[in-house]
Amino acid sequence: MKSNSKKAGLAAxxxxxxxxxxxxxxxxxxxxxxxNVKAKIDNTGAxxxxxxxxxxxxxxxxxxxxxxxxxxxxxxxxx
Numbered sequence: 001m002k003s004n005s006k007k008a009g010l011a012a013x014x015x016x017x018x019x020x021x022x023x024x025x026x027x028x029x030x031x032x033x034x035x036n037v038k039a040k041i042d043n044t045g046a047x048x049x050x051x052x053x054x055x056x057x058x059x060x061x062x063x064x065x066x067x068x069x070x071x072x073x074x075x076x077x078x079x
Contacts, residue, residue: 026037 029037
């Protein structure tokens with residue numbers, strides 16, 4: 001059990017360290033470099049949102065198709 005605690009603690013420290021390093025790196029960037037980083041983040045966010053919407057639409061479409069197929073089969077069984 002202690003081994004898991006040590007691993008979790010080490011992972012937390014590494015995460016905090018990486019965050020502090022990233023903040024320090026960003027703080028020392030030129031305004032142009034900061035704008036590039038922000039643009040990349042915005043672009044990535046837009047791509048993630050677009051992918052999410054595509055997956056949601058696909059799942060919704062598949063759900064509707066499955067629901068319609070089940071209704072048709074139930075109607076056939078009841079006939």
